[in-house]
Amino acid sequence: MSAEFVLETKDLTVGYDGTALINGVNIEVKAGKIVTLIGPNGAGKSTILKTIAGHLEKVGGAVYLSGRPFEKLTAHDVSLELSVMLTERLRTELLTCADVVETGRYPYTGRLGILSDDDREKVREAMEMVHVWDLRARDFMQLSDGQRQRIMLARAICQEPRTIMLDEPTNYLDIHYQIELLNVLRHLVSTRGVGVIMSLHELPLARKVSDHIICVKGDSIVAQGPPEEIFTPAVIDELYDLEPGTFDPVSGNIELDPLPS
């Protein structure tokens, strides 16, 4: 891999129907590193991710995957660079979990999409990594939201891209599975050198797992840097409009207003 970054944006402007929502988005994801977007609800974290993935038309600027401009890549090229795990609920009909994960091998199979033995091995590896191998024969619709989320992660992993994008991956997960999911991501990043870009709500988790944090608020990126620089009261209070002293970004401790007596 010659390029320094598996994913990079330069002065990217995102928005809907050509109207700019967030300007000057500069993100750099290195192989083997985790970059996390944090910020209040509706700040546009999803909009940034969807624009990078090409699901939304960008308003301006540029996106590079392994150093190559997005526009120059075919849909197939992109699928080898970037796989996604979205936050929208998926409805399937009569598909087993293995069927859903297998779709991750799409870029590697022939015209009819029949999986080879090697493809099946990869599916198995991915499902075992996320601890869902036991669910393989179950109907996808019969699973809990948390289980489905893990199936979709296995799907994204077995696509074997250079970068994995996750939009709110911990939605629907209880704390046990949130921690497990982030452990899987860390394992993935360290063993396979995959780059990860994701959005997260849980600040303590973001602080633990990320190599780099990007704060999104209003019409711009208000701050970015390593977690130890971002998770200071000054930055976090500003980002989430908190009263000073009500939240400790390092311990995750919160202070509520005293009740009127």
Added chain:
Amino acid sequence: MQRQDQIDDDFGQGVRRARVTGVFIGLAVLLVVFAVANLCIGSLTVPLQDLGAILTGHDTESTYYQVIWNIRLPRLIAAGLLGGALALAGFLLQTFFNNPIAGPYILGISSGAKLVVALMMIVVVGNAGVMTSGMLILAAFVGSMIAMIFVLLVSRRINSMSMLIVAGVMIGYICSAATDFLITFASDANIVNLKNWSLGSFSGINWSDIGLMTVVVLASSGAVFLLSKPMGAFQLGEQYARSMGVNIRLFRIALILLSSLLAACVTAFAGPISFVGIAVPHLVKRFLATSKPLVVVPAAFLGGGIFCLFCDLIARSVFAPTEVSISAVTAIFGAPVVIAILLHRQKRVEQ
């Protein structure tokens, strides 16, 4: 080989493969049974033991031979091919709109085709011309594309499954009403046929129609089969499909063109036929216990053919010598399936 078995086992492929094989064997048997029944049963009953000789070209002088070769065999082939085409058109539309009760009839696409074909027949036949099969298919294709464009425009503006269906049904009504006007005012004797056709019927199909019909239906069905892979990706939604490398624009255009062409071909020769496009793919998926297009596409094609052979047999034999319109029969067997789908979905939502 051992490794293969091991992997198959791990994925539950052994069980699944057995089930799929079983379904295809069942479909093949049904196809033969209904084909033979369609050839033998009718106002003139052809004895089963004579059938072999007739089909292999012996015994050419008998009345049986004339009935089989001139009437029943072309009708059988048409019902089989067009039934398969309808089922595939339905499956494509269900995939496209992500709506289990989408189909060419319910979305008004068959009626659009009907309107333009009727218009063209009246113009051409009124000027003492002759409609060729090619002209029929072309007119039907234009009509189905016009209706399809309307449905697409509606689906862009509203994002509700049931409203899409309502809009389709309305388009269907408008087109059918317009066709009725045309038929009423066109009192030419040549147009008497139009009335039967506009209700849906496999009668009167002859060998000259079969050639082009076979080419168009088999070519489009082959193309649909080759789309199995992107259709499988599209089942997870447009965004996932895109991230797997599907060229969404091209894929959508292909789905629209193929479903319109298949529906048009059916309407051109047999008029609008209801419910096959919804009921058959649904039943086939239940039997296969999967919705993977790679197996659903061929099974739906066979299933659609069988369903139409069965319905045509009933349409022409139950009230013989009077023939019931094919659409009436397919509705009786198809509509309950649609109701079952709706009830099933409702139950799932409540859970």
